[in-house]
Amino acid sequence: MTITLDTFRLWPPVLLAPMAGITDLPFRRIVARFGAGLVVSEMVASGEMLTAKPSVRAKARTELGLDMAASVQLAGREAQPMAEAARMVADMGAKIVDINMGCPAKKVTGGYSGAALMRDPDHALRLIEAVTGAVDLPVTLKMRLGWDTDSLNAPEIARRAEAAGVKMIVIHGRTRMQFYKGTADWAAIRAVRDAVGIPVVANGDVTDAVSAAAALKASGAAGVMVGRGAQGAPWVLAEIAHAIHGTPAPAIPEGDALADLVAEHYESILSFYGADLGLRLARKHLGWYAERAGAPLRAEMMVSSTAQETLGLIRRAFGERIAA
Numbered sequence: 001m002t003i004t005l006d007t008f009r010l011w012p013p014v015l016l017a018p019m020a021g022i023t024d025l026p027f028r029r030i031v032a033r034f035g036a037g038l039v040v041s042e043m044v045a046s047g048e049m050l051t052a053k054p055s056v057r058a059k060a061r062t063e064l065g066l067d068m069a070a071s072v073q074l075a076g077r078e079a080q081p082m083a084e085a086a087r088m089v090a091d092m093g094a095k096i097v098d099i100n101m102g103c104p105a106k107k108v109t110g111g112y113s114g115a116a117l118m119r120d121p122d123h124a125l126r127l128i129e130a131v132t133g134a135v136d137l138p139v140t141l142k143m144r145l146g147w148d149t150d151s152l153n154a155p156e157i158a159r160r161a162e163a164a165g166v167k168m169i170v171i172h173g174r175t176r177m178q179f180y181k182g183t184a185d186w187a188a189i190r191a192v193r194d195a196v197g198i199p200v201v202a203n204g205d206v207t208d209a210v211s212a213a214a215a216l217k218a219s220g221a222a223g224v225m226v227g228r229g230a231q232g233a234p235w236v237l238a239e240i241a242h243a244i245h246g247t248p249a250p251a252i253p254e255g256d257a258l259a260d261l262v263a264e265h266y267e268s269i270l271s272f273y274g275a276d277l278g279l280r281l282a283r284k285h286l287g288w289y290a291e292r293a294g295a296p297l298r299a300e301m302m303v304s305s306t307a308q309e310t311l312g313l314i315r316r317a318f319g320e321r322i323a324a
């Protein structure tokens with residue numbers, strides 16, 4: 001099934017989830033290049049966006065280097081700053097604005113944004129209407145099944161969001177109180193799908209073609225969104241799309257090709273954030289690549305404090321390993 005948001009066709013319907021601290025522009029570029037229907041920015045706090053802090057604006061950058069609509073996710077608890085932030089990210093090139101109503105973090109819900117908005121649907125709707133009214137772009141909504149198992153109100157909110165102009169809904173098949181525990185309930189997403197006419201996308205624990213097919217079957221969703229499964233494996237969305245939608249198979253890098261990819265990702269993190277911050281932020285990605293590939297020298301990469309040394313380690317860990 002194709003997902004169309006106004007004039008944008010999200011093909012294949014395998015989308016990269018927003019992940020704070022992970023789906024920055026360097027990572028989104030790589031995932032997009034392998035192949036994905038959409039890559040979503042990490043959440044951008046609307047209040048901070050309005051202060052124009054450079055580090056916050058960097059999260060909303062949209063230069064994917066491909067002919068692909070960039071989606072920027074906004075988080076916030078008040079309608080007006082969300083509307084203003086939406087206009088700002090549109091000015092920065094966003095073609096789709098996503099609203100975060102799923103984040104379970106206390107820092108976020110304590111501020112009544114993220115999943116906390118699901119506890120007050122009237123307020124959530126005012127916020128959604130403010131955003132859909134502020135920009136002439138498709139607005140999408142990402143949320144959970146509800147706050148807890150006694151309040152599975154995603155279908156009701158989805159229906160109201162559709163009436164307010166939202167064009168696509170992503171459901172992480174857990175409640176807020178589950179945080180990331182247990183397993184995602186893909187079948188429960190079907191009630192949302194049945195409640196609206198707009199595309200609904202299933203999210204949570206989709207890591208490969210098998211889980212993607214199971215999530216689609218159980219939920220009846222129009223597509224899947226992959227988060228943690230793409231860490232250290234930016235090609236996984238393209239693999240899923242190939243298996244399910246028949247798109248071209250990605251060339252999964254091994255040996256020197258993997259070393260080249262990891263080095264390229266590493267250098268793009270350094271140039272995006274600057275060397276000091278980049279060096280530290282890159283470590284988690286190196287760790288994931290190493291874990292996935294079963295590569296050695298992980299501990300050394302975690303403590304390496306110069307780019308040159310780290311690049312040498314990357315070459316040895318990923319390149320020589322397979323070649324040997």
Ligand SMILES: Cc1cc2nc3c(=O)[nH]c(=O)nc-3n(C[C@H](O)[C@H](O)[C@H](O)COP(=O)(O)O)c2cc1C
Binds near residue numbers: 229
């Ligand atoms: C480290 C991390 C950061 C996340 N940040 C965001 C975020 O900024 N916005 C959001 O809507 N969801 C965020 N999420 C939730 C993911 O988008 C996704 O809903 C969740 O991880 C379930 O999907 P998965 O099992 O494919 O990872 C985050 C998840 C993780 C693990």
